[in-house]
Amino acid sequence: MKHKLFSILFLITILSAESFAQKENRTDARWINLFDGKTLKGFKQLGGKALYEAKNGEIVGTTVKDTPNSFLATEQEYGDFILELELKLDEPMNGGVQFRSLSKPDYQNGRVHGYQMEIDPTERAWSGAIYDEGRRDWLYIPNINPAGKKAFKPVGEWNKYRIEAIGSTIRTWINGIPTAHLIDDMTAKGFIALQVHSIYGTMKEGMKIRWKNIKIQTENLKPSPTDNCPVVNLVLNNLSEQEKAQGFKMLFNGKDFTGWRAVHGTEMPKQHWAVVDGIINVSPSDGSETGNDIVTNEQFGAFEMTFEFKLTEGANSGVKYFVNEAFDSNGKSGIGLEYQVLDDEKHPDAKLGAAGNRTLASVYDLIPSYKIDKDLKMDKRFIKKIGEWNQARVVVMPNNIVQHWLNGFKVLEYERKSNIFNVLVARSKYEKYKGFGAGDKGNILLQDHGNNVSFKNIKIKELK
8 A cells, every 4th residue: 555655646746747847848938039049040130230240159249330320130020028138248338129119111211210228338327228219219217216227237247138018018127127117109019129339439349249048928928026116107197007006196087187176276277277188288378377276186295296298389387296275375376396397498487586496397496406417417308399298206205305307317306394495495485485395295286377388197106
């Protein structure tokens, strides 16, 4: 009997081991090698004339002078996928991994355009960011994700890149660390390509970038679990699974003004405010403060709020927080701390106040935003043109540290209720309002300053 029992147990063990092995093999079988380790079969070169070679199990890309960006592209196109590869830079140089990308004769004579996972070994440390090559420029700047900026290993070491593109969700990792999380639905399918950037700055001819172990999954895709990587969501009034998991909720539902009302009132104003195709639109009037602002019914203390805004030429508006309706504004705008929304070039308010504290993204009349700063790595390139959408972010931490962000850059930081803050208030137009900006909670406000402005994708997360 003992021998029989031992035989049964032995058989179960063998079958279990075989079952596990088969399961593992099935898992491995989901990966498809894009590079055979010997040739460039399955790839074609687009764009510039950089040199691509298959050597020692690697694809080696080498810079060539007087040529534009070069791309070694897959002949096949991919929609939803998970891609993994390893790459190494021999010297500091720029590059990228294209995906869901296109090259069509009717688009800038075949220029490669589409999503790119960035390779950036400079002190800027934007490796893993998402760039829209030949189209919209930067979509995800990783300044909002400090941990991700530390993921890229130094020049001369191998880095493991991972891209998950499933539906409108695009996520990137470097060496297992999340670096970007983008929600965008512009392009659903395209080729994958290895970029050798054109020579610029300190780059020179003969620089090399190496890729190996390039593999892809296209079936039975399982997204990685949600994590703490901040999300940039470009889909209209959409709340992604990761945003939900992180505690965000919509402040504007994309349909009507549920949850909003006139400042000092109980209902929405009868004029100027409308929801058009999922976007809040403030119609123009005389360009002055109208007393027609709207506020949230709910009040907030510590929070992170994101929103997008679009200006028309010469327009003025603002998004206020810690609004206190007990303050009498003589029929003008509600009183609170203001993220300034302004056309700095055409509106005269930009030249008033002190040291630029009434310009775009400033704390209006208190603290200027620093948008042009070499240390911030921000320049005019990152300030959107009038008529384009800007991404804004306001963070109020439980310790009263407040940050204003514009298009992926932190442009100011201050401490609410501090001595310095109190001095700034005392020297501002708000000095007559005792306790201005110092409440434990307050409403969020959108301003009607008599100009045509638009808002969308307004979201908030309470912080504890």
